[in-house]
Amino acid sequence: MFVPGSASQSLAAALADETGRPLATPEYRWFPDGEECASVPEFAGGEAVVVAATVSNDALVELLQLQDAVRGAGAEAVTTVIPYMGYARQDRAFEPGEPVSARAVARAVSTGTDRVVLVNPHEAGVAEFFDVETVVVDAAARLADPLPDDLADPLFLGPDESARGIAATARDAYGRGAVDHFEKERDYDTGEVTVRPSDADAAGRDVVVVDDIIATGSTMSEAxxxxxxxxxxxVFIACVHPMLVGNARTKLAAAGVERVFGTDTVEREASAVSVAPAVADVL
Known part of the structure; x- marks a missing residue:
């Protein structure tokens, strides 16, 4: 039975349709002091698949509660699907005395599950922080589906060299086009990041900028x-995790982006395609 967190209801429903498994209807309530209680009153044993993107601290606590609820109700096995893992970018201590937040989150999640499924974590190495079997799903190929069929001599660009792979995956799934990446330069005195196009010829071509996550949109809009x-x-943007916080969408529109396409790992207006088929393959 799929057990959705409140931030992953559409994806959990899509997974239920994809696999033919039942979908639970959790209940969420809040106490006067702000504490939440997530429960699954209909769950009566068997295998539970908790599907919960940790898009906020509250969503993380909710995930832990759902794990505990199904375990307490007699779940024979618990799999936890984290479509978007918050804190994945904090994969190391950047200053003395700082936590490795991704490790702390992974350890907490591991206590309530037998298996974890991650979708394109920002740092792939965070999978090693979990104390249970952890599978990483690459959903970048799904980004080709919502793109227009008539892209003119398409150029798929990663926002930096490390994202060239995800751009290539989207291009391969689309079936044609070239791949390149932006050059990113950081001023270590000021911390300012400058992004400029590579030498790829973009004149008269449709360009798709591909990344794993768009948060504030600042660097992307400058690029x-x-x-x-x-x-x-x-110019189109395709990303696995369309966080798009604050005025990110406005920044991108002002920069001249025609459309933003994302998946349902983070459920936003830009979520144009589901990762359910890719996730279902590993369940």
Whole structure:
């Protein structure tokens, strides 16, 4: 039975449709002091698959509660699907005395589950922090589905060299186009990051900028604005995790992005395609 966290209801429903397994209807209530209680009153044993993106601290606590609820109700096995793992970018201590937050989260999640499934964690190494079997799903190929069929001589760009692989995966799934990446330079005195297009010719071409996550959109919007100096026909953005916090979507539109496509690992207006088929393959 799939047990959705409140931030992953659409994905859990899609997984239930994809696999033919039942879907639970958890109940969420809050106490006057702000504490939440997530329960699964209909669960009566068997295998439980908790599907919960940890998009906030509250969502993380909710995930832990759902794990405990199904275990207490007699679950024979618990699998935890974390479509978007918050704190995954804090995969090391950056300053003395700082925590490795991804490790702390992973250890907490591990106590209530037998297996974990992650979708494109920002740092792949965080999978090693879990104390149970952990599977990483690459859903980048799903990003090809919502793209227009008529892209003109498409160019798939990663926002930096490390994202070139995810851009190549999306290109391969789309079936045609070139792959390149932006050059990123950091001023270590000021901390300012400058992003500029590579030498790839974008003139008259449709460009798809591909990344695993878009949070504030600041660096991405600067990159797209610089890209427009090369004369592309249209610019699209495709990302696995469309966090799009604050005014991120406005920044991207102002920079000249025609459309933003994301998956349902984070359920937003931009969530144009589901990762359910990719996740279902490992369940």
């Amino acid at each position: 797209v604005a610089a890209l427009h100096e090369r004369g592309p026909e249209r």
